[in-house]
Amino acid sequence: MTIKKEQYAAFEDIVGPENISADPVILYSYAWRSGLLAGATKFTPRFEAIVLPASTLEVQAIVRLCNKFKLQFKASSTGWGIFNDTSGPGVIRLDLRRMNRILEINEKNMYAVVEPYVIGAQLQAELMKRGLNCNMCGAGSNCSALPIAAHQGIGHLSQSGSYGERNQLALEWVTPDGEIVRLGSLGSSDEWFCGDGPGPSLRGIVRGNVVPLGGLGVFTRAAAKIYHWPGPARFPIEGVSPRYAPSHIPENFSIGFYSFSSMDSLDEAQRLIGESEIALELMGFNAAMASANIATSNEEDVKLFREFSQYVQGPCIMIIMAGNSARDFEYKTKVLAQIIDRTGGKAIPRLLDDPKVAGGCLWRWLRSCASIREVFRVSGCFGGEVGQTDSFRLMADYIFKTGQVKGDLIKRGIVYNDGFSPFTQSFEHGHYGHGELLIRYMPNPGTFRVLAQEFLVQANETAIRDHFGVPGHVFGDASHDMYGPHCSNYHLWLRRIKKAFDPNGASEASHYITNKE
Amino acid sequence: MIKKAKLAEIVGIGNVIFEEPVLKEYSKDMSFAHPIKPACVLKPNNAEEVSRIVNLARETLTPLVPVSSGPPHFRGDVVPGIGGAVVVDLSDMKRIIHIDRKNRVVMFEPGVNFGELASAIAEKGLRLNMPLLPRRSKSVVGSLLEREPVLMPKYHWDISDPLACTEVIFGTGEKFRTGAAAGSGTLEEQWAAGGAQKEAAGPSASSWYRLIQGSQGTMGIVTWASARCELMPSLEEPFFVGSPHLEKILEAVHWLIRLRLVNECLILNNTNLALIMAAHGSQKYSQIKEDLPPWVLFFNIAAYDFLPEERIKGQNEDMLELAQRLGIDPVKVLSGITADGFLKVVQHPSDEPYWKLRYKGGCQDIFFLTIFDKLPDMVKTMYAAAGAAGYPGPDLGIYLQPIVQGVNCHCEFNLFYNYQDPAEATRIRDLSISATWKLLSQGAFFSRPYGECASLIMNRDAATLAALKKVKALADPLNIMNPGKLCF
Amino acid sequence: MGLADYQQDMETCCRCSACKFIPLENVRGLNNVNVCPSIARYNFHAYSGGGRLGIGVALLEKELDYSDKLLEVVYNCQMCGACDISCKYAMDMEVFEPISEIRISCVENGLTVPVFEKMMAGFRRNGRLVQPGRIQEKSWFQGFQVKDYTRQKVDVIFHAGCRISGDESLWKVAQANLALLQKVGIDIGIAGAEERCCGGRAYYLGYKTDFLKQAEHNMKQFARSGARTLVTGCAECYQAFKVLYDRFGFKGNLEVLHTTEFFARLVREGKLAPSKKINLKVTYHDPCYLGRIGEPWIHWKGKQIPGQIRLFDPPREFRRGSYGVYVPPRELLLSIPGLTLTEMDRTREYAWCCGAGGGVKEYNPQFAVWTARERLKEAETTGAEALVTACPGCEKSFHDALQGQKTALQIYDVAELIAKASL
16 A cells, blocks of 8 residues: 555545545455456455545545645446446545435426436436436446446437436536536536536536546536436336336336347338337347346246247347327327338237236336346356447447357357347437447456457457447547547547646546556 | 738638728627737638648647638627638538438538528438528538527437537647547548448547537637438428416426427517518518517427328327416417418528618627526516616517527527617617626526627636636647637 | 355356345335445445455455454444345345355454354353343243243244343233234243244354354254244244254254234134224334345255356255245234334335344444434334334334434334234
């Protein structure tokens, strides 16, 4: 440990002795590696201390001390994902758990203001009571509701509820050098409704289609756009864990799961669904994700996956529709039927025939509460890659191309065989698209090496060679330096931002971009 | 000062203008910005020329003032802030580069105006989410970069919409493509792969397009932009709701947008509605205005390809149920103006003369963002300020545009005045400043500060100011890009 | 099994933090979302289920030594099992078991806590974790004509539990239970002063060897009585006899029932009919050891199948809290005329702990009180006049937490109310 006693005491003076620790027992709990790209080591590099601030001013004081002491800092909310890991000694980690309030829900002006440790489930539940809803990141409602916390902030509701980059309104930001910048109307008028201006928008500094992953200061409060919710204030959930399901599917709601004979047909279907604006959620989930969502054990998952796979003719979509009125719902239902018919979509038998099963899926995909099952139950970890957010077909093609590489890994027996069908999604009614390839595997150094090196190298080569943009999985100096020269030298501009706003390199940026020359 | 020959080498001799009358035109606009004559005006034809201009300006430390719209200008942002500046007039760059129906996006150069763009994309069944009656000479790129409010809040997901990607020559001389356009590959390669230059954010963890928007040309010069398009409806049914009670109308607006029932949705006071429609029919402004209620909400229900009649019918019925609940009365005709007629008008740029100039020849706009709850008080404040300055209340135009899917509202006060009368102009100028002060103190957020009020607006937020200066230092370290604007 | 046997389970933790919250499907708002008192109070990740698993791996990998800080983290945990249930909503892995094994390994490595050592000294001396102290001369069963099963044959054993017998304020619960059992004519017996602790809490404090000895002794005693059924009103005892004794092969064919199960059955059969009205609005607190931890043990012996997915041979069923005793107490309450039952946000398998378990009451009484007060606040938000539970440990915890609080909330055991309505 390189933190000196007097330095520790200074941090302690800010948060109180109960809210700081440098004890190995505490630190090791944070150093346990997450389930994303696991296998290299069991524990991530040790850091100096963990601090639990309760307010923006405490965060600022901690950041200023780090600058003064030439230490680095890295903040996290729920702390899931490798982005929360620190690079090594000399880093103070901030766990924002004590900053967990919903500050405002403004129903008339459709925004909510949260602190970092409000999780999506909490915000959504409060909003639903008021006939409102929010997008949450697809990783799950156990993640922060702050629109700038998650890696990208794309979620199940993005079809009608967009994603973090575009739902972000005003934001409170403790910069890496310890200033507090309140973006937009917050800085000028102490209001949360706008994150842009006066003049140019500093939202452009703090994120793109991915966030700085802890490398550009700390975001302490944010306002997010919220959306109308036509459903019940409280979903009629029944049952005991793990088999919850609603007693009935609420009026004017439906869920469908369809497969298509080709990506061309699916692409056409998602285009028409988008243009007709009928979907609340539209996700290109594959059969493996559906079986993982429904099953309450791996055994059941395997069984269901085999069953569903028989009926799947190709890539799939899951669609949830909700009507603001009976008329609206009836219209949407008719339109969907026409689109499915036109594009040759086939419903998966038995997947959603049982209203209890359908209701459970509906609720879990509305509340993003089964992502952990879908991704982690198999083995506790996954790798893969994540596209960016341009046109649907481009993103789908990228993911399907790299999916072929996964097929090879499956043949080699080093990853789980859930078919190499990746998942895609459409958002803002088809204006944008996104894709992700989940590769589940039993954590071990060998597979980790293959994924981190062989697979990602191929994925990156494909993205650059075939013009698929800068994928979401690109972070860190090496990746940016590789992509940048092919992509308008964006890496130089990103590094300039880092240097301008973090002259002392205090914000630990191993997952963003560093100040290096 | 850069030698003429060097400039001619870049843009061609016919596109380098030193003539006094022309320079005088560019030295001022219809705002109260202090007139400063540029050293010359350049009219580049393509991005390559722009890039060379910027690099030359860097070598010689020559200020550049980018302009893409034709006159009249209103904000002072294209009047040189200091002497010796070169105006880079992009209005001849009129290529519509690429229209993509499937991905609902269009790419075009800065000189393209709304009329030109609208007719080009209409052929593919697309339309742009437009501002209210832009002038004929208004550049679409210019409008997008100014974050002008647009008529269809339903399709305004983010305040930056409908801007997607841009190609920009920064003040450093470097060319950069924002968003998905960054690469890899040329635009042609990206299109061949299925790319659409649609995603505005990025690449990766920053979004430079947001820093170029709202910058009034102080970061760089945009040489093309892409913009997301919406579909042309196959059926439309517009309505008016007139009321003396703004609060009631705002409540209706909230629900119409929240339930995604309407496309176009805006509020005008009787002055503005009468002004807009006076040129489009046989009635005079005063005749129209006389019969209009103080506030008029206009909204349009639309349907597309699938079961359009059923959609229109259903949404109509839902709308009427809502109207009954809220106690409002949607009508198809108001004071002789048909909703269909108004819709046709607002789906196009303004006829000439520009609608804001028809009444008295000049117009000073005060505009800001706020939330619905605060609008009525802000309207009161403006009327009080106008009254105190001796400005006739009935002459005040008001335009309220809900934006960002109903999250907030663009509030615009139009002070129509006799531009030729120096005394009146001074009074309007003073009123504009005093009203801005009062509205600021009430919480109005002037997200787009122009002219004399810019510094008082920017200075309210020292932390943002400091951060913006850092950004400026990155994009334009030599401060050659439109110096003197905003806080730069 | 030892801690090392759970290494793969611990290493399956993906750091999702689900263990900190109630199963996400049930989140109904901003409040009452935490399910783990430990991290809710202490905030560092180490205090969560997932944090403890990471610590467990670190111990096995020799990255961490046994230390005082480790003890502090380990014993500031009520062993309520909520983290286990929340995790297993999504995952196929053990959480509660390795957390328990960490305690056992601490004790085995000589890392103990003075207050527990003192308790265990008493336990080894007289088979009780709660010493009767100065009330030795009195007994909770005074005035009852009831068989002594240590000397006589009986059909049914009623086990009061040392928490009750050692605390005069709780005697009324055992007395209510016994009176009801006698009213319905059951051939019941008690051990009276000879009753020994079930040993369950000793196990969950980490004293496995002591527990095993106690279990063996108790089962011999039960066998001598000829009883086929054991009924208890203590949730910890219930879980010990039903689950732990079964797990370690002691239980045999002994039917173990909680009094609420027993009485609910009788009410259904018409053999017990609460008839006196009690006009009271109540909410029910699910004791952890009657609910999620109390579901039957699943005997499984096998191994993980090598491969890229966690599958087992033979297929392994995980205990996910689905089969705890949730319904019978509620049925009983609803059978009382005039009583209305309203539920808290956190119920059944994701109920918030009363605060007393896992040795927290003894090790860190303030934390126990804090936890209980969180539950009382939740109860009050329902508008209930009384909080009812079915475990003496919970009742004691709530009563202690009420001290000095401005509230009219009453605390009852189900047995008290049934007795009041039936006797």
